[in-house]
Amino acid sequence: MLLIHCPHCNEERPELEFAYAGEAHIVRPNEAEQAEMSDADWSKFMFIRDNIRGDHAERWWHAHGCNMFFNAIRNTVTDKFTMTYKVCQKRPTEHQIKVAKND
Amino acid sequence: MKYSARTLFSQALKGHKNWPEQFPNKEPQKDYDVVIVGAGGHGLGAAYYLAKKYGITNVAVVEKGWLGGGNTGRNTTIIRSNYLFDESAGIYDHAVDLWDGLSQELNYNVMFSKRGVLMLAHNVHDVQSFQRHVHANRLNGVDNKWLTPEECKKFLPILDISQDRRYPVMGGALQMRAGTARHDSVAWGYARAASALGVDIIQNCMVTGIRRGKDGAVEGVETQKGFIGAKKIGVSAAGNTSVVMDMAGLRFPLESYPLQALVSEPVKPVLNCVVMSNAVHAYISQSDKGELVIGAGTDQYTSYSQRGALHILEHTLMSICEIFPIFKRQRMLRSWGGIVDVTPDRSPIVGKTPVPGLYVNCGWGTGGFKATPGAADMLAYTIAHDAPHKINAPFNLDRFVGGRLIDEAAAAAVAH
Ligand SMILES: Cc1cc2nc3c(=O)[nH]c(=O)nc-3n(C[C@H](O)[C@H](O)[C@H](O)COP(=O)(O)OP(=O)(O)OC[C@H]3O[C@@H](n4cnc5c(N)ncnc54)[C@H](O)[C@@H]3O)c2cc1C
Ligand SMILES: [Zn+2]
Numbered sequence: 001m002l003l004i005h006c007p008h009c010n011e012e013r014p015e016l017e018f019a020y021a022g023e024a025h026i027v028r029p030n031e032a033e034q035a036e037m038s039d040a041d042w043s044k045f046m047f048i049r050d051n052i053r054g055d056h057a058e059r060w061w062h063a064h065g066c067n068m069f070f071n072a073i074r075n076t077v078t079d080k081f082t083m084t085y086k087v088c089q090k091r092p093t094e095h096q097i098k099v100a101k102n103d
Numbered sequence: 104m105k106y107s108a109r110t111l112f113s114q115a116l117k118g119h120k121n122w123p124e125q126f127p128n129k130e131p132q133k134d135y136d137v138v139i140v141g142a143g144g145h146g147l148g149a150a151y152y153l154a155k156k157y158g159i160t161n162v163a164v165v166e167k168g169w170l171g172g173g174n175t176g177r178n179t180t181i182i183r184s185n186y187l188f189d190e191s192a193g194i195y196d197h198a199v200d201l202w203d204g205l206s207q208e209l210n211y212n213v214m215f216s217k218r219g220v221l222m223l224a225h226n227v228h229d230v231q232s233f234q235r236h237v238h239a240n241r242l243n244g245v246d247n248k249w250l251t252p253e254e255c256k257k258f259l260p261i262l263d264i265s266q267d268r269r270y271p272v273m274g275g276a277l278q279m280r281a282g283t284a285r286h287d288s289v290a291w292g293y294a295r296a297a298s299a300l301g302v303d304i305i306q307n308c309m310v311t312g313i314r315r316g317k318d319g320a321v322e323g324v325e326t327q328k329g330f331i332g333a334k335k336i337g338v339s340a341a342g343n344t345s346v347v348m349d350m351a352g353l354r355f356p357l358e359s360y361p362l363q364a365l366v367s368e369p370v371k372p373v374l375n376c377v378v379m380s381n382a383v384h385a386y387i388s389q390s391d392k393g394e395l396v397i398g399a400g401t402d403q404y405t406s407y408s409q410r411g412a413l414h415i416l417e418h419t420l421m422s423i424c425e426i427f428p429i430f431k432r433q434r435m436l437r438s439w440g441g442i443v444d445v446t447p448d449r450s451p452i453v454g455k456t457p458v459p460g461l462y463v464n465c466g467w468g469t470g471g472f473k474a475t476p477g478a479a480d481m482l483a484y485t486i487a488h489d490a491p492h493k494i495n496a497p498f499n500l501d502r503f504v505g506g507r508l509i510d511e512a513a514a515a516a517v518a519h
Contacts, residue, residue: 015414
């Protein structure tokens with residue numbers, strides 16, 4: 001079971017308290033954008049995922065805790081979390097991830 | 104060497120010291136007509152059918168680990184074809200047709216055992232949904248029938264059908280054509296038969312890149328053992344498909360999750376069929392060695408770790424004991440995990456890709472062992488004809504753009 005640091009509670013808690021919510025930083029297009037979108041664009045938004053082997057930006061929900069969503073960088077080979085951060089924050093750069101790993 | 108009672112007898116007289124190797128472990132040649140990425144049952148089977156049915160024998164199967172070490176060697180071997188939709192009936196029942204004669208075809212005992220798969224209904228929704236499946240299956244000529252609780256009990260004597268339980272058995276859907284097979288034999292049988300027809304099987308050789316020409320078409324694969332030229336490439340890499348497709352610049356509608364299974368210590372025959380329960384979320388069978396073979400659910404997060412969490416196994420065993428309290432004192436021997444590639448509609452993708460010369464067979468997720476011969480046959484057909492067969496045509500990549508999904512996820516609400 002994973003141990004996950006919730007950036008809202010600022011505490012590390014067992015995975016059982018959390019629900020995984022898929023790849024992070026997928027922004028729902030606004031109405032004006034939607035009107036312009038092709039089927040292929042919709043497909044990308046709905047179905048296409050990075051599914052990378054390595055550092056993955058993903059969303060988690062502290063369902064049985066503070067009930068807040070947050071984002072995380074987790075390595076999908078080791079399952080180790082490098083960092084968690086609030087949803088309003090930008091996706092960390094590769095450099096930031098590297099620095100966080102060395103911390 | 105043809106395996107038979109006579110060769111077994113004559114080898115026995117020689118103390119079993121003269122069995123020839125089943126297939127040679129090859130080093131790659133410079134180029135091939137077709138390179139298959141991934142030596143699971145699907146990839147090895149595709150190579151076999153390419154050679155056998157279409158005379159394309161200049162083929163290599165390139166495997167990063169060892170043959171059958173992926174999900175083929177990690178699954179709970181349930182074979183059935185009672186899916187809801189017409190498209191699924193087509194591909195899964197085609198596979199069961201092929202399972203039927205596979206041991207003879209390969210001259211290798213894959214131990215396909217039609218012991219029946221019994222799916223238990225525990226609530227009104229289950230009853231309605233299973234009966235809908237039974238009717239849809241009948242229209243498609245797929246074997247599946249409805250049993251009352253008493254009939255379930257008659258078929259599976261250890262089942263408790265008292266109606267005062269937390270999850271009473273309100274009936275069941277039984278597919279008698281369904282059952283299990285020996286996973287390693289499937290990989291080895293296809294490998295041996297393909298190899299005898301001239302296919303090279305190259306292990307410990309990870310594909311690290313896909314080389315494409317100016318026109319965009321494939322030219323070959325970069326591997327740990329150097330570049331291997333190929334006119335056509337078939338990818339059958341299960342949980343790692345996204346990684347391989349990325350090498351050709353393609354992004355796929357896939358997510359890879361850990362899926363676990365476990366086996367108990369062996370016991371005397373007690374479970375005469377495969378039992379599945381969607382509502383309690385458990386499935387179980389007994390191997391010929393006597394072990395109870397139990398499948399768990401996926402972990403909630405994507406991963407390539409090939410291991411899952413302990414609480415998933417605890418939950419699974421609780422469910423098993425809920426249905427079969429008789430197994431409460433059973434000790435578990437081993438547990439393990441595989442990485443399964445899941446599509447948004449839980450149906451596979453078998454066909455062409457936007458890259459000329461690149462073909463794919465993936466998205467079988469938690470339930471593709473049963474499809475092994477069918478998927479392999481369809482991948483071989485598609486590669487040989489540069490066009491899909493009518494059975495796999497609906498399982499194209501374009502459905503995620505056009506919207507014609509084959510939504511078995513909603514239809515079955517269960518993994519297998
Ligand atoms: C625990 C568990 C239980 C399951 N239970 C069932 C069940 O009861 N019934 C059922 O029908 N299905 C079941 N499945 C699903 C089933 O195992 C798979 O759908 C099926 O085996 C896939 O076969 P395959 O040959 O495509 O994949 P695999 O056997 O995984 O073969 C893919 C191969 O590709 C190789 N590969 C990957 N990347 C590369 C690369 N870059 N270069 C070279 N080689 C590469 C891998 O090493 C692997 O050997 C289960 C799966 C698991 C994990
Ligand atoms: Zn919290």
